[in-house]
Amino acid sequence: MEILSSLRISETTLATLVLVLLFSIPTQAQEYILSKQKPTQHALSVSQIGKASKMINPYDSILEFLNSSSFPNRTSFSHDFLFGTGTSALQIEGGLHEGGRGLGIWDEIIKQNKGLYLDAAKFPSKIEHYKRYKEDVQHLKKLGINSYRMSISWSRVLPDGTLKGGINQEGINFYNNLINELLENGIEPFVGIMHADYPLALNQKLGGFSNRSIVKHYKDYSELLFKTYGDRVKHWITVNEIEVTSLFTFMLSRDPLSTDQACQNTKICTQVYTVFHNLLISHATTSELYRTKFQTVQRGEIGLSLSSGRYVPYSSKSEDVVAAQRLMDFYWGWVLDPIFHGDYPKIMKKIVGNRLPKFTEKEKHILKGSTDFIGVNYYTSHFARHEPNRTNVMFDNYDALAVSEVFNAEGKTLGYKDQYSMDYVYPEGLYNVLIYIKKKYNNPKIYITENGITSTKIPNPLKDEHRTAYIAAHINATKAAIDDGVNVQGYFVWSTFDTFEFQMGYSAHWGLYHIDFNDSLKRIPTDAAKWYTKYLTCDLGH
Ligand SMILES: *[C@@H]1O[C@H](CO)[C@@H](O)[C@H](O)[C@H]1NC(C)=O
Ligand SMILES: *[C@@H]1O[C@H](CO)[C@@H](O)[C@H](O)[C@H]1NC(C)=O
Ligand SMILES: *[C@@H]1O[C@H](CO)[C@@H](O)[C@H](O)[C@H]1NC(C)=O
Ligand SMILES: *[C@@H]1O[C@H](CO)[C@@H](O)[C@H](O)[C@H]1NC(C)=O
Ligand SMILES: *[C@@H]1O[C@H](CO)[C@@H](O)[C@H](O)[C@H]1NC(C)=O
Ligand SMILES: *[C@@H]1O[C@H](CO)[C@@H](O)[C@H](O)[C@H]1NC(C)=O
Numbered sequence: 001m002e003i004l005s006s007l008r009i010s011e012t013t014l015a016t017l018v019l020v021l022l023f024s025i026p027t028q029a030q031e032y033i034l035s036k037q038k039p040t041q042h043a044l045s046v047s048q049i050g051k052a053s054k055m056i057n058p059y060d061s062i063l064e065f066l067n068s069s070s071f072p073n074r075t076s077f078s079h080d081f082l083f084g085t086g087t088s089a090l091q092i093e094g095g096l097h098e099g100g101r102g103l104g105i106w107d108e109i110i111k112q113n114k115g116l117y118l119d120a121a122k123f124p125s126k127i128e129h130y131k132r133y134k135e136d137v138q139h140l141k142k143l144g145i146n147s148y149r150m151s152i153s154w155s156r157v158l159p160d161g162t163l164k165g166g167i168n169q170e171g172i173n174f175y176n177n178l179i180n181e182l183l184e185n186g187i188e189p190f191v192g193i194m195h196a197d198y199p200l201a202l203n204q205k206l207g208g209f210s211n212r213s214i215v216k217h218y219k220d221y222s223e224l225l226f227k228t229y230g231d232r233v234k235h236w237i238t239v240n241e242i243e244v245t246s247l248f249t250f251m252l253s254r255d256p257l258s259t260d261q262a263c264q265n266t267k268i269c270t271q272v273y274t275v276f277h278n279l280l281i282s283h284a285t286t287s288e289l290y291r292t293k294f295q296t297v298q299r300g301e302i303g304l305s306l307s308s309g310r311y312v313p314y315s316s317k318s319e320d321v322v323a324a325q326r327l328m329d330f331y332w333g334w335v336l337d338p339i340f341h342g343d344y345p346k347i348m349k350k351i352v353g354n355r356l357p358k359f360t361e362k363e364k365h366i367l368k369g370s371t372d373f374i375g376v377n378y379y380t381s382h383f384a385r386h387e388p389n390r391t392n393v394m395f396d397n398y399d400a401l402a403v404s405e406v407f408n409a410e411g412k413t414l415g416y417k418d419q420y421s422m423d424y425v426y427p428e429g430l431y432n433v434l435i436y437i438k439k440k441y442n443n444p445k446i447y448i449t450e451n452g453i454t455s456t457k458i459p460n461p462l463k464d465e466h467r468t469a470y471i472a473a474h475i476n477a478t479k480a481a482i483d484d485g486v487n488v489q490g491y492f493v494w495s496t497f498d499t500f501e502f503q504m505g506y507s508a509h510w511g512l513y514h515i516d517f518n519d520s521l522k523r524i525p526t527d528a529a530k531w532y533t534k535y536l537t538c539d540l541g542h
Helices: 002-008 011-016 026-037 046-054 060-065 105-112 129-143 169-184 200-206 214-229 242-250 271-298 318-341 346-355 361-367 427-440 465-483 527-536
Strands: 082-086 147-151 188-194 235-240 301-307 311-313 373-377 382-386 402-405 446-450 488-494 513-516 522-525
Touching: 060 465, 082 188, 082 446, 105 200, 129 169, 129 522, 129 527, 147 235, 147 488, 169 188, 169 214, 188 214, 200 214, 214 235, 214 271, 235 242, 235 271, 235 373, 235 446, 242 271, 242 301, 242 318, 271 301, 271 318, 271 361, 301 318, 301 446, 311 318, 318 346, 318 361, 318 382, 318 402, 318 427, 373 427, 427 446, 427 465, 465 488, 465 527, 522 527
Parallel strands: 082 147, 082 488, 147 188, 188 235, 235 301, 301 373, 311 382, 373 446, 446 488
Antiparallel strands: 382 402, 513 522
């Protein structure tokens, strides 16, 4: 059974595991690694799982609450509020060699490191969304969502990444068909231009995002998408989680793409900041292009998504209070300060010094206000502990001189530990993040572009009450933030289907639709999916 595969990761494997990239689940990644430090904490045996399921669920009170009239129902959100679910091309399409697609960087990374990825054999076909998109849109329709967050595979439309290398008409047609199918079924596409993957050829030719000249190719690719799909796509996400991409590939792991691997020993990394800078400039350049050439006619919006949690001081000592703000600056501020204020946070400039690239006046100009909305990917939150010795910073930005912790000085946690995943459930963290962004960045429009929980250790993946509780509690937190003046316009559950989650393969079970790999990849709605549908169709019976 897939569901036990996470248990197959023995302590030895964990100890030698090289963290490559866990897009969309950075906090899970942190806890995954934290399990190295505190092995007994997560090393549940099968018999313990049996016992755990008989325990009183910490989320029982939430389940009761969502049957009560004080739970905010669908109609307490505006009619045009987007309620959706998300996926990414890389994690569901499959068909790597079909329809003229070129190779992406992930095809190469997995090929070179098969042993590090659970279910690596399933990587090439994944859940065959490429073949089964029509059926999948019907599943989306049954869910009752009014918007679907998807992404386009750059390698499928431009196989070698460049216009000069040629447009792949079959790839263009695939997304035309998918977008049309969604619209015909009353679902608005919310489209990611780049989500984790890009053409391998650009990496081989230029060194990927380490090389500033990739910006031009990213811009050409985006322009092709605006021209081709912009008449129908009204929400664009330029890049997903540029901070996670940069940190995990170029600081925290010995990823094959990084040419700065020694920095894991010295803890003085440089490439991470260059790659991040080029990703940010790519975002701003494309955003400017959309605004000047397309937006007036197409009347859509463009923004970007990032992922983090709320950092809460580890103790009341002033050094921990300052450390918590530092982590907010190093995660949220790294992306949002340049976009809203035209420069990196002061504290980053001070600590990182000349390893942090500088923006030219022209760049500052195109960056400032380069987003119509912020996409917030939220999973959980952490305590922040001051750590002056960078040698001891393992899984956070080394330069932040602070460490994220699950337990605070008094041994308390943020929220409750979910028994079927590795996460602590802390919806208050989402509320606090939303309020933080409102105050710090002058109340921008926000979409919650990812929020969800795994069913890693669950005996029956279809019985995912814990996920219902998780989603409901975060919808409740979202509503509380809206009531307090935050401009949230949408909420997307991650993920629609079980997705290929990098090292964890399919063991994590993120999907509202469970995929049965023993039965022709059948898509089966879980109990949480059924609850979400009832919620969205106002059929909860109160
Ligand atoms: C699925 O197939 C695998 C391998 O054939 C088997 O080990 C596993 O028990 C099966 N799972 C289910 C749910 O039938
Ligand atoms: C729902 O939100 C309200 C308002 O913030 C909060 O007081 C309450 O604790 C939340 N309930 C749950 C179950 O999260
Ligand atoms: C909530 O209501 C549903 C029916 O709408 C019921 O099946 C379920 O048992 C109730 N849950 C709780 C915790 O009261
Ligand atoms: C939804 O909640 C509002 C109060 O927020 C209430 O007036 C309305 O009757 C509820 N609608 C349904 C269908 O339960
Ligand atoms: C960066 O890209 C240019 C082509 O635009 C290429 O000439 C140069 O060699 C690349 N630099 C590196 C370090 O790969
Ligand atoms: C920093 O930590 C490392 C390893 O934990 C230790 O060897 C080193 O002496 C420490 N440096 C300082 C300045 O305390």
